[in-house]
Amino acid sequence: xxxxxxxxxxxxxxxxxxxxxxxxxxxxxxxxxxxxxxxxxxxxxxxxxxxxxxxxxxxxxxxxxxxxxxxxxxxxxxxxxxxxxxxxxxxxxxxxxxxxxxx
Amino acid sequence: xxxxxxxxxxxxxxxxxxxxxxxxxxxxxxxxxxxxxxxxxxxxxxxxxxxxxxxxxxxxxxxxxxxxxxxxxxxxxxxxxxxxxxxxxxxxxxxxxxxxxxx
Numbered sequence: 001x002x003x004x005x006x007x008x009x010x011x012x013x014x015x016x017x018x019x020x021x022x023x024x025x026x027x028x029x030x031x032x033x034x035x036x037x038x039x040x041x042x043x044x045x046x047x048x049x050x051x052x053x054x055x056x057x058x059x060x061x062x063x064x065x066x067x068x069x070x071x072x073x074x075x076x077x078x079x080x081x082x083x084x085x086x087x088x089x090x091x092x093x094x095x096x097x098x099x100x101x102x103x
Numbered sequence: 104x105x106x107x108x109x110x111x112x113x114x115x116x117x118x119x120x121x122x123x124x125x126x127x128x129x130x131x132x133x134x135x136x137x138x139x140x141x142x143x144x145x146x147x148x149x150x151x152x153x154x155x156x157x158x159x160x161x162x163x164x165x166x167x168x169x170x171x172x173x174x175x176x177x178x179x180x181x182x183x184x185x186x187x188x189x190x191x192x193x194x195x196x197x198x199x200x201x202x203x204x205x206x
Contacts, residue, residue: 003144005159007110041106043199044167047174047183051197056108064147071150080150094154096146 001098002067004059009090020086031075034066104201105170107162112155112193123189134178137169
């Protein structure tokens with residue numbers, strides 16, 4: 001599968017970020033055409049030292065074509081627009097392919 | 104579940120990195136006591152601009168206690184030692200809790 005990954009650094013106002021993420025952003029993400037799975041991880045620490053990360057969202061699609069279509073759709077544009085409205089300064093977005101070798 | 108996440112930036116020698124990661128590091132990771140799932144994602148791009156990320160490994164444990172035990176075990180120490188031998192300059196490690204709300 002192809003995974004779209006949004007990695008967020010600690011926001012200035014975590015409570016406000018969480019509220020917007022839960023009530024406004026996640027409902028938009030769930031409308032991505034072709035979305036197979038959404039996995040959200042709340043980052044809580046690091047084995048050594050501290051972490052500057054806060055939250056990670058992973059969106060799974062069948063393949064890169066499906067992800068590209070989702071990003072280009074009106075629903076995808078609404079996600080991007082909302083993301084930029086509340087997290088432009090703390091988010092990094094990238095994508096990749098799940099490797100078959102798994103336990 | 105608790106996820107331990109290793110995020111790698113692009114290595115100086117990708118072919119050598121891939122070889123070591125596949126043949127030496129992954130077999131050690133699979134020996135973590137209590138490891139429930141290993142998901143490896145090969146990062147291939149970003150929706151806007153480029154990405155400096157190269158690979159992401161996600162290791163799933165039942166809970167934080169299970170992860171802490173795995174990290175403290177002799178197998179966990181072997182993973183850490185090997186990681187530092189080939190990826191100290193390109194890896195960031197952090198952990199978090201999977202959120203229940205999922206599609």
